Amino acid sequence: MTATAAAARPTVVLTDIEGTTSAISFVKDTLFPFARAALEDFLRRRGGEPAVAEQLAEVRRLQPGREVAEVLRGWMDEDAKVTPLKALQGMIWQEGYAAGRLQAHFYPDVVPALRSWSRSGVELCVYSSGSVEAQRLLFGHSEAGDLTPLFHGFFDTRVGAKRESESYRRIAAGLHRPAGEILFLSDVAEELDAAREAGMQCCQLVRAEDGTRPSGRHAEASSFPEVAARFGLPGAEMRNLT
Incomplete structure (x- = not known):
């Protein structure tokens, strides 16, 4: 056609x-694992920042009563197209790009x-x-x-x-x-x-x-x-x- x-x-x-x-492999094999590995440390260091806190509040709104990191890991496993997850992944990747760990x-x-x-x-x-x-x-x-x-x-x-x-x-x-x-x-x-x-x-x-x-x-x-x-x-x- x-x-x-x-x-x-x-x-x-x-x-x-x-x-x-x-390539799909770049996203699946590089970006996603990088964000998952860095998640806990990122939330510990930056969870109080307004931009991060806003996304965490949205996670709690969508999944009330559940532990935020657990919800995020579950969404990562499902490759869920959920806006707060995508926003937080982007913030983690920003650190990786800035440090030269991602290209x-x-x-x-x-x-x-x-x-x-x-x-x-x-x-x-x-x-x-x-x-x-x-x-x-x-x-x-x-x-x-x-x-x-x-x-x-x-x-x-x-x-x-x-x-x-x-x-x-x-x-x-x-x-x-x-x-x-x-x-x-x-x-x-x-x-x-x-x-x-x-x-x-x-x-x-x-x-x-x-x-x-x-x-x-x-x-x-x-x-x-x-x-x-x-x-x-x-x-x-x-x-x-x-």
Whole structure:
């Protein structure tokens, strides 16, 4: 399946992270274990800070009567898309990035394409279940340097769940762009279903490294240069270099 001829060239690219710009293994095998190992010490040292205390209060509201660290560990085991967990993980990762103990991973084809799209005037945005703060840390601490200046906006579950179409309508409204001008990239077909229902153009990233299975319901690409070729974006010529 390819983009239809009638579809306008996207003016905004909205991208997922895990399995799309970055290997699932980086998140599962590096970021998540780092946050889990550091959790107890982080809560002991910083639990009284207003920003941390606010998230802990939300944990207690959602799980009254339970020990906070126990709840957080349970959510980590479930990979729960819960806002206070994601916010606290982001704070822990911030310490790791600042100390040089973490450095973000991106597929080799991603950064050149992002730079090419940004130079051409395409607005770049991120929508991930990870907090906005965690997203900024990831793109701010890559082997290629700080990539955050390339981006126009960051969105997390505060706009809604990624498998609900209303979330994508809120993003389009927040960007003041017609949904049809926005191209959403993700490896998860159900997220793409929701974005398409909201009127966005969609493409499923099928990364062989992550074992993503094509859904057959959306345009597909194995790399960002292939996305560029399918949707009329610059950088298609890089397909032969990746």
